[in-house]
Amino acid sequence: MKKYILPVMMLAIFETLAVTLWLTKDNLFYLFNFSYIGISISLGLFLFVRKYKHARRIVQLLVGSYMLVYLGLICNENMQIEGFWYYLFTGVFEAATIHYAVAKIFGPLIFGRGWCGFACWTAMVLDFLPYRTSGAPRKKIGWIRYITFALSLVFVAMLFLCHVGNIEKIMFLAFIIGNVLYYAAGIALAFLFKDNRAFCKYVCPITVFLKPMSYFSLFRIECDKSKCISCGKCERVCPMDVKITDNSRKRENGTECILCMECKRVCPKDAL
Numbered sequence: 528m529k530k531y532i533l534p535v536m537m538l539a540i541f542e543t544l545a546v547t548l549w550l551t552k553d554n555l556f557y558l559f560n561f562s563y564i565g566i567s568i569s570l571g572l573f574l575f576v577r578k579y580k581h582a583r584r585i586v587q588l589l590v591g592s593y594m595l596v597y598l599g600l601i602c603n604e605n606m607q608i609e610g611f612w613y614y615l616f617t618g619v620f621e622a623a624t625i626h627y628a629v630a631k632i633f634g635p636l637i638f639g640r641g642w643c644g645f646a647c648w649t650a651m652v653l654d655f656l657p658y659r660t661s662g663a664p665r666k667k668i669g670w671i672r673y674i675t676f677a678l679s680l681v682f683v684a685m686l687f688l689c690h691v692g693n694i695e696k697i698m699f700l701a702f703i704i705g706n707v708l709y710y711a712a713g714i715a716l717a718f719l720f721k722d723n724r725a726f727c728k729y730v731c732p733i734t735v736f737l738k739p740m741s742y743f744s745l746f747r748i749e750c751d752k753s754k755c756i757s758c759g760k761c762e763r764v765c766p767m768d769v770k771i772t773d774n775s776r777k778r779e780n781g782t783e784c785i786l787c788m789e790c791k792r793v794c795p796k797d798a799l
């Protein structure tokens with residue numbers, strides 16, 4: 528039963544969040560929303576423990592499509608980074624601000640970049656592409672993420688500074704156009720660099736939050752050196768080029784780990 532602790536813990540964390548937000552904000556939506564996400568993630572972890580190969584992909588599709596289609600397109604919530612800036616400027620602790628606080632700013636202190644491995648709707652599509660491992664040295668173009676981050680902030684700030692009317696409608700259009708651009712850039716970069724996760728590594732503005740917070744993550748994969756035979760399989764399958772056999776928090780590309788568990792799945796000695 529010990530191996531099921533993680534899915535149970537994850538469900539408990541999300542249910543606590545769901546009930547707390549439901550009662551404090553007096554809004555039943557939060558109970559539904561975070562219960563759905565918690566159940567989906569726990570189901571994926573449960574299937575992973577049962578060694579089901581597509582466990583992570585199932586969670587990605589359940590959570591990613593729910594957020595993109597239901598929250599984004601049907602409920603008109605801009606859950607992109609522009610939506611976060613928008614709600615932040617209006618001082619409203621709703622939708623995108625809660626989503627960012629939980630999944631991308633404070634949550635990573637507990638579950639690292641689990642969002643990137645299990646829930647992101649951009650990666651949900653990118654992970655269908657043929658280049659699961661990069662197979663080439665990293666490019667030194669990670670600075671692009673700071674430009675996209677700054678552009679998103681300046682775009683929303685300008686809407687407020689210029690007193691543009693009907694911002695809600697603009698934010699919805701920005702959500703659609705932003706997603707189309709993300710998918711187009713993500714797919715183009717994947718084929719250009721032969722790396723499904725090239726967009727995540729170099730362009731995604733959200734990593735400006737995710738990387739520093741996940742450095743301190745409570746959940747992280749560690750290597751049991753007494754079992755490891757240095758076969759290198761774990762690092763060869765890693766989509767994010769993490770030096771996972773190094774247990775230091777400063778390990779190479781450590782803040783890139785998306786907790787996809789591919790390394791753990793292929794380890795012949797169960798050392799991870």
Ligand code: SF4
Nearest residue numbers: 643647649650727731
């Ligand atoms: S880095 Fe960005 S695009 Fe990639 S999975 Fe994480 S949030 Fe999604």
Ligand code: SF4
Nearest residue numbers: 755756758759761794
């Ligand atoms: S796959 Fe396992 S045994 Fe091989 S290097 Fe990685 S941790 Fe060590």
Ligand code: SF4
Nearest residue numbers: 765784785787788790
């Ligand atoms: S280190 Fe393991 S869990 Fe982390 S991204 Fe690489 S393969 Fe996935």
